[in-house]
Amino acid sequence: MSSSLRLLKLALPLVSEHGFTRTALANSVLHLPVPHAEPLSDSAVSALFGSGDRARKTLIHAWLDGGLESMSSTESVKDALHARLKYNEPVVSLLPEAFALLSAPESGVPPLDPLPMLKHSARIADEACHVSQDASLRLAWYTKRASLIGIYSAAELHQLTSPSTAPAFLDSLLATSNSIGSSLSEVLEFSSYVGRSWAGIIRSRGIF
Amino acid sequence: MLSSTRLVRAVLPRVHRVPLARCLNTNAPENDTPKTTSFGFRTVPESEKETLVKNVFDSVASSSLGVHRLWKDNLISTLHVAGGTGDIALRILDHAREKYADRETTVEVVDINAQMLKEGFRRFKKTMYHNTPQISFHEANAQELPPSQFLDNTYDLYTIAFGIRNCTSIPDVLKEAHRVLKPGGTFACLEFSKVNNPLLSLAYDQYSFTMIPLMGTILAGDRESYQYLVESIRKFPPQPQFAKMIREAGFTTGEDEDGGAWTDLWGGIACIHKAVKV
Numbered sequence: 001m002s003s004s005l006r007l008l009k010l011a012l013p014l015v016s017e018h019g020f021t022r023t024a025l026a027n028s029v030l031h032l033p034v035p036h037a038e039p040l041s042d043s044a045v046s047a048l049f050g051s052g053d054r055a056r057k058t059l060i061h062a063w064l065d066g067g068l069e070s071m072s073s074t075e076s077v078k079d080a081l082h083a084r085l086k087y088n089e090p091v092v093s094l095l096p097e098a099f100a101l102l103s104a105p106e107s108g109v110p111p112l113d114p115l116p117m118l119k120h121s122a123r124i125a126d127e128a129c130h131v132s133q134d135a136s137l138r139l140a141w142y143t144k145r146a147s148l149i150g151i152y153s154a155a156e157l158h159q160l161t162s163p164s165t166a167p168a169f170l171d172s173l174l175a176t177s178n179s180i181g182s183s184l185s186e187v188l189e190f191s192s193y194v195g196r197s198w199a200g201i202i203r204s205r206g207i208f
Numbered sequence: 209m210l211s212s213t214r215l216v217r218a219v220l221p222r223v224h225r226v227p228l229a230r231c232l233n234t235n236a237p238e239n240d241t242p243k244t245t246s247f248g249f250r251t252v253p254e255s256e257k258e259t260l261v262k263n264v265f266d267s268v269a270s271s272s273l274g275v276h277r278l279w280k281d282n283l284i285s286t287l288h289v290a291g292g293t294g295d296i297a298l299r300i301l302d303h304a305r306e307k308y309a310d311r312e313t314t315v316e317v318v319d320i321n322a323q324m325l326k327e328g329f330r331r332f333k334k335t336m337y338h339n340t341p342q343i344s345f346h347e348a349n350a351q352e353l354p355p356s357q358f359l360d361n362t363y364d365l366y367t368i369a370f371g372i373r374n375c376t377s378i379p380d381v382l383k384e385a386h387r388v389l390k391p392g393g394t395f396a397c398l399e400f401s402k403v404n405n406p407l408l409s410l411a412y413d414q415y416s417f418t419m420i421p422l423m424g425t426i427l428a429g430d431r432e433s434y435q436y437l438v439e440s441i442r443k444f445p446p447q448p449q450f451a452k453m454i455r456e457a458g459f460t461t462g463e464d465e466d467g468g469a470w471t472d473l474w475g476g477i478a479c480i481h482k483a484v485k486v
Contacts, residue, residue, distance in 0.1 A: 036391045047482035
């Protein structure tokens with residue numbers, strides 16, 4: 001692991017105190033096994049993590065990677081998503097600004113870049129399927145993940161405004177998704193029975 | 209007004225006591241057979257490299273093609289300083305003064321070449337920094353900075369520009385840089401590097417090996433020195449390899465990519481490597 005990654009890991013626990021800021025990165029050296037006497041200078045932070053908001057984005061991405069690690073000890077999709085929401089709790093008030101920073105494009109065109117947030121939700125959905133050892137194939141692989149992207153995004157958005165009710169909201173979304181999923185598969189199966197019945201009737205009439 | 213200036217100085221990078229290192233030499237150990245090193249595309253004994261490099265810079269001491277100044281402008285925002293004739297030392301002091309109203313920043317210029325130092329001293333005599341504690345000139349070998357004069361853990365910023373490729377032992381330079389920097393201090397190196405774009409690389413090679421020695425012949429009457437300059441650029445390690453050498457000296461760098469451990473300028477014709485002593 002490169003040493004700058006080591007400093008990023010040391011900076012993560014400081015996010016709740018300093019926010020997703022260059023200050024958190026600068027203060028990471030105060031928590032080394034042999035701590036520095038003072039935080040890193042601004043030029044040192046720029047040298048290691050990038051200048052201006054690039055350093056903040058580096059810290060946010062490192063924090064999001066930590067979120068994926070928090071899901072690794074679970075075994076079901078529900079537990080994984082709950083663990084991920086729980087990971088957000090200490091810094092919920094900081095997340096709107098962090099996500100806005102990720103969505104702000106560097107060049108200014110287009111005015112908003114949705115890809116970072118989509119990627120964020122997609123990685124969480126994929127990790128949740130991975131820890132639950134999901135064995136979906138072909139189209140089901142994509143639909144399962146697309147469904148979880150929608151569920152998690154909605155739950156996280158809910159958490160930003162009402163953190164205390166977010167777990168219950170996530171449970172209701174998962175239950176609805178499951179019931180929709182089972183209803184859809186029942187409808188498809190019933191439709192196939194109806195289709196086969198009509199095929200049999202048509203053949204028995206000798207039309208074809 | 210005063211409080212806002214103080215706030216700017218508190219949050220923006222400060223530079224104190226910056227050493228500049230340039231040409232290097234190593235002496236071959238007495239008991240071993242003479243070691244060799246590269247001088248451009250030629251292989252020469254290590255003990256001869258210093259003389260050869262000195263001859264090159266004696267020739268170019270008072271001339272400059274000027275192109276590299278464009279890249280130096282990119283350094284001012286990061287408060288980097290190059291060796292040589294005090295070009296970048298002056299820019300750092302001007303930057304500190306104009307942008308941060310800082311008259312406490314000091315720059316120490318170190319060079320193994322007395323001619324270059326004289327040129328830098330002469331240039332600084334025309335500025336407001338002459339005879340102030342902000343600038344000083346020292347003749348020393350960047351591979352072996354005298355410990356009594358350049359103490360451990362002293363400096364905030366160590367920079368070297370277009371000089372490290374002339375050094376006999378780059379790892380020794382990096383080790384000394386690590387020694388003299390404070391914990392949290394920044395190392396910055398501006399150097400010609402590898403162009404990764406194949407088309408640009410082709411054009412750059414053509415320009416380098418035909419036009420530059422020709423211009424050296426016409427402008428300075430010294431084709432060989434400029435030939436050396438071009439060849440020494442090709443011998444310098446490419447960006448990832450040099451970043452690895454910097455880490456091996458004990459520094460911490462960003463990720464191994466453009467914008468991380470290094471920043472390419474003009475497609476890699478020049479490159480700024482940055483690292484921190486953690």
